[in-house]
Amino acid sequence: MLYREAGDFKTSYAKDNQTFPIRFDRWGYYVILAFAFLVVPMVINDYWASAVLLPFLIYAVAALGLNILVGYCGQVSLGTGGFMAVGAYSCYKLMTAFPDVNIVIHVILSGFITAAVGVLFGLPSLRIKGFYLAVATLAAQFFLVWLFNKVPWFYNYSASGQISAPTRTVFGVDVTGPMASAPAKYLTCLTFVVVMAWIARNLTRGSVGRKWMAIRDMDIAAEIIGVNPLAAKLSAFAVSSFFVGVAGALFFAVYLGAVEVGEVFGIQKSFLVLFMIIIGGLGSILGSFMGAAFIVLLPVFLKNVLVGSFGWATDLAAHLEIMILGGLIMMFLVLEPHGLTAYWRTIKEKLRLWPFPH
Amino acid sequence: MKFKLLAAAAAAVMAAAPAMADLTIPALNYRTGPYAPSGIPYADGFSDYMTLLNERDGGIGGEMINVVECETGYNTEKGVECYEQTKGQGALLYIPQSTGITYQLIPKASADQIPIWSVAYGRTSAVNGKVFEWVFNMPVTYWDGASVAVKYAMEQEGGSLEGKKIALVYHNSAYGKEPIRTLEALAEKHGFELLQLAVDHPGQEQKSQWLQIRRERPDYVFMWGWGVMNQVAIQEAANIRYPMDKFIGVWWSGSEADVVPVGDGADGYKSLTFHGVGTDFPALQEIKSTVIDAGKNAGDGSKWGEVGYNRGVYAAAVVAEAIRTAQEMTGKSDITATDMRDAMENLDITDARFEEIGLGGFAPAVETSCAVHSSPRLAAVQQWSAGDKAWTVLTDYMEPDFEVVDPLIEEDSMAYAAEAGIEPRACE
Numbered sequence: 001m002l003y004r005e006a007g008d009f010k011t012s013y014a015k016d017n018q019t020f021p022i023r024f025d026r027w028g029y030y031v032i033l034a035f036a037f038l039v040v041p042m043v044i045n046d047y048w049a050s051a052v053l054l055p056f057l058i059y060a061v062a063a064l065g066l067n068i069l070v071g072y073c074g075q076v077s078l079g080t081g082g083f084m085a086v087g088a089y090s091c092y093k094l095m096t097a098f099p100d101v102n103i104v105i106h107v108i109l110s111g112f113i114t115a116a117v118g119v120l121f122g123l124p125s126l127r128i129k130g131f132y133l134a135v136a137t138l139a140a141q142f143f144l145v146w147l148f149n150k151v152p153w154f155y156n157y158s159a160s161g162q163i164s165a166p167t168r169t170v171f172g173v174d175v176t177g178p179m180a181s182a183p184a185k186y187l188t189c190l191t192f193v194v195v196m197a198w199i200a201r202n203l204t205r206g207s208v209g210r211k212w213m214a215i216r217d218m219d220i221a222a223e224i225i226g227v228n229p230l231a232a233k234l235s236a237f238a239v240s241s242f243f244v245g246v247a248g249a250l251f252f253a254v255y256l257g258a259v260e261v262g263e264v265f266g267i268q269k270s271f272l273v274l275f276m277i278i279i280g281g282l283g284s285i286l287g288s289f290m291g292a293a294f295i296v297l298l299p300v301f302l303k304n305v306l307v308g309s310f311g312w313a314t315d316l317a318a319h320l321e322i323m324i325l326g327g328l329i330m331m332f333l334v335l336e337p338h339g340l341t342a343y344w345r346t347i348k349e350k351l352r353l354w355p356f357p358h
Numbered sequence: 359m360k361f362k363l364l365a366a367a368a369a370a371v372m373a374a375a376p377a378m379a380d381l382t383i384p385a386l387n388y389r390t391g392p393y394a395p396s397g398i399p400y401a402d403g404f405s406d407y408m409t410l411l412n413e414r415d416g417g418i419g420g421e422m423i424n425v426v427e428c429e430t431g432y433n434t435e436k437g438v439e440c441y442e443q444t445k446g447q448g449a450l451l452y453i454p455q456s457t458g459i460t461y462q463l464i465p466k467a468s469a470d471q472i473p474i475w476s477v478a479y480g481r482t483s484a485v486n487g488k489v490f491e492w493v494f495n496m497p498v499t500y501w502d503g504a505s506v507a508v509k510y511a512m513e514q515e516g517g518s519l520e521g522k523k524i525a526l527v528y529h530n531s532a533y534g535k536e537p538i539r540t541l542e543a544l545a546e547k548h549g550f551e552l553l554q555l556a557v558d559h560p561g562q563e564q565k566s567q568w569l570q571i572r573r574e575r576p577d578y579v580f581m582w583g584w585g586v587m588n589q590v591a592i593q594e595a596a597n598i599r600y601p602m603d604k605f606i607g608v609w610w611s612g613s614e615a616d617v618v619p620v621g622d623g624a625d626g627y628k629s630l631t632f633h634g635v636g637t638d639f640p641a642l643q644e645i646k647s648t649v650i651d652a653g654k655n656a657g658d659g660s661k662w663g664e665v666g667y668n669r670g671v672y673a674a675a676v677v678a679e680a681i682r683t684a685q686e687m688t689g690k691s692d693i694t695a696t697d698m699r700d701a702m703e704n705l706d707i708t709d710a711r712f713e714e715i716g717l718g719g720f721a722p723a724v725e726t727s728c729a730v731h732s733s734p735r736l737a738a739v740q741q742w743s744a745g746d747k748a749w750t751v752l753t754d755y756m757e758p759d760f761e762v763v764d765p766l767i768e769e770d771s772m773a774y775a776a777e778a779g780i781e782p783r784a785c786e
Contacts, residue, residue: 047446051439096777149530149556159539159770160481160532162461166777178465256434258461260532262559263434300439303429314429315389315398 003351019201036190041183049182054255056296057189058247063276063288064200065243070274071283072204073236074216075125079137081269082144083241085261086114087248089154092163095176095253096156103168103175103253107192110249111242117144118241125233129219141270148261164258176253185254192250196243201285203239212236213283244273279329281339290340298325380424381417381681381693383408384444386455389657391431392560393585395615396666397455398657401427403670404453405656407641409649411678418681419691427656432585434458441466450681450698451475453673457533465778468492473699477673478503478609478632482536486771487703487731488782494702494731496676497724498632500608501766504537504580505758506630506737507606508544511578519550525576527567527583527591530556534582537608539770541580543762550577561587568594581607588616596623603628606739612749613665617742625744628752630737633672633721635749637663641716642671665749672721679707679715703728722755728785 003024010016020026044053062084069075090110095103121140125133148154155163167177174180175188203209211232214222223229252259259265272295280291299321306317336342387401388394408423417423426447428440437459441452452467452474454460460480467474468491475494476484482501484493512519526541528534538554545552553576555567561583568591571579579600583591588611595605603626607616612629637643642663650659661667684693684701693701707724722734736755743750775782 045446047442050442055435159483159536160457160461161535162458162532164461164465164777167779178469256438256462257465258458260434260458260461262531263458266559307429314387314427315394318390318429318431 003348003354017205019205033194037187041187044182044186046182049186050255052297052300053186054189056292057186057193058250058255059273059276059292059296060193060289061196061250062244062247062273063280063292064196064285065240065247066273067277067280067282067284067288068200068204068212068243069236069240071277071281071287072209072216073212073233073240075122075233075236076130076134077137077240078134078267078270078274079121079140079144080244080273081265081267082141083114083118083244084248084251084269085144085148085265086117086241087111087245088252088259088265089148089163089261090114090245091249091253092156092165093154095166095168099166099168102170104170104188106168107246107249107253111246114245114248115238115242118237118244119234122234122237122241125237126230138267138270141267145261145265148265160260162258162260163252165253168253176257178257180254189250189254192246196246197285197289200243204285208232208235216283275329277339279332279339281341284339284341286344287339287341290344294340295325298328380422380448381450382424382426382444382448383451383453383677384426384428384440384447384449385453386430386437386440386459387427388430388432388455390429391433393432396585396588396610396613397432399613399615399661399664399666400455400670400673402655402657402659402661403667403672404674405670406645406649406662406667407671407674408678409654409656410641410645413648413652413654414644418678419685421691423678423681430456430459432456432458434462438462445470445472448695450693450695451677451702453477453677454480457481457536458531461532464490464493471699472695473702475673475677475702477669479533481774483767483770483774485730485732485735485767486782487727487729488785489771489775489780490731491783492699494726496726496732497721498609498735498737499732499763500533500536500582501540501763502735502758503608503630503737504540505544505763506739506756507580507608508541508548508550509756509759510606510739510753512548515577519548519577522550522578523553523574523576524550524578524580525553525555525571525574527555527557527564527571527579527581529561529582529584529587530558533584533610537580537582539766540763543766544759547759547762557583557587557591560585562590564590564594568598568600571595571600572598577604579605581605581611583607583611583616588613589619592617592620592624592627595627596620602626603741606630609669609737612740612742614747614749615664615666617744618747622744624742627742628739629742631665631740631749631751632737632755633668634717634719635665635668635740635751639717639720641675641720642668644716645671668720671717675715675717676705676707676724679711680705702726703731705733728783 008023020029066080069077087110090113091106094106094109124136155161165176167174173184175184211227214227215232219229276291276295279294281287302321306312307314388397405425408425412422426444430437430440449472454463457479460476463474473492478498480495482499484490484495541552557564581591605627607629609630617624617627649655680701684697685691688697703726705724705726709723712718712720722736724733726733738751738755739753740749740751
């Protein structure tokens, strides 16, 4: 009844092509944005920021990036952790080398540095595909982590090899460092997420995105109709690495504040982000958010329920958490191989018909 | 779905907040993951000692102690979550139990004004209380440990390490890299050659490192290992028939979990320690009778008397003494985190006091001050006997080479102060 195109007349091509063609969706989107920007910063506290919302937002950016590469362009990558490390370490080097520059600029520059590194490690994709490419990107993962452990220049010769984010500001407000307030950190990450998601959405529905999808669906056919595989694949690696690099920089500078490359950006991080997009839905912007929410929020939620409400032993709860999460992942994927976003699509179909099923 | 989840989580968090009146000590334990074999005994020992105080004395100064366990799995992100979750519950002190999490929390807790005690791990330069107002690294630091190990090796070699070769097998992380700087300085001073062999997380794969040791034949092997890495290293050392009495681990590489799986091959393996071994202490006997036999223990009770368990008891005993000191200093029983910090800076646990609390001879006396956030900075060497399945302490508690370590501490802490924009306090 409420949820339908009928009656919502489009009078221009731009309106016809908008992301949310249904009025209800459009309003929902604006309401969520308004809520996230206006209401949440008023009520957020340190726990909500550091344990729930910051990791969710930052993982969402990383998942968006990986989704561009894997979901839209079909190039499997296991190097996400390594590329996040590139973002984090470039951000650290920039922050310490140019202390007076706005942190937002450092984060964006880190993204560009990561994009360059990503293109470099994307070169093998011109020759190999599928599992073979996955192995090549795996090499990137291990090489980059080894590099940041091995070369002391990257961590400014500190005794322990840890990098710590010094205090940096945006418009005079602390965003990194120990005194940064929860709303400041949250709003910074949220702004990045909204802008990046907007970029991702518009890239993927434009000509660039169509080329990526053509390569994904059948590269020889794409080449025949005039898609340059070199440009398409490398641009996918560059854009994807840019997103992942920004996520890595935010992860280090805003969220954790101190990072040790082997532990934080190890191979498990690559798998985690890959799981997010598989569970959320490959080739879907919304799916990246849903996957990140599922992987980040569910463990925290389970922990609070099992330990906080039921008062169970912490180790038992930790083990159960892993089992429940694993079970749910399998259940979701068996019931819906296209991820959580496919459920959302089904719900939308049903909503359009509601309350008359025929 | 997202908002429903958030709402439910919010409800759960609200429900989880307990009464604020108790003396709340969050315990960032790790009973799961690849480091669990090292984490479980410590967690049990810490909680059991606090349970003993609650059961026997009704807490400290009439206030019950509330140990809030939070599972980190030795993972930094979970550690942050645990910190944020528990800091609002009136936490008096954080014991992060991981060098990575310590580095995370040093700036955060300093901003929130809650003291951190890294129990012989974490950032060594936190010894400088002028810079690290809220951070303590007691009773001994990695740099002290490295120096004591070198000193012990030197004694074994008749006073000189000139021309000798020492290999350091270390966990490739902030933790494992800590001693390198000191060992390099000592190598220069004493003329030995240092061979650095990094082992990546989690440490099951060490074949190439030990092949290199077999080829290079170092006179001593030091190890900064943790969790499953320790037993693998000791097994590999046994496989290449490296003489076990020349193989010295740091205090985190010397517990039952590390040597028992290797069996007879581990006989003679040595490690550093900063507290006594065994169960021959009245307090441990009381834990057995009052807590474990009564079924109030935190774990399954099987870890009682192990090295890791005793370390948990040691940490808990010092925390209890600090709470008591804080209560005496302020004259009230319900102390705050700031009182706790002041007490940690004014600790004076004499040998007689250790005797009183049933831990006579368990550990050397502790005395801290505003400027010195570590005490007594002594370590002994213990050796494993596979036949008796027991550790024995071989030496007295030895002093590190302060001439080498202290300037390094000064240098590193000042570098941190400059980086973080801290003005060192005067400490009059």
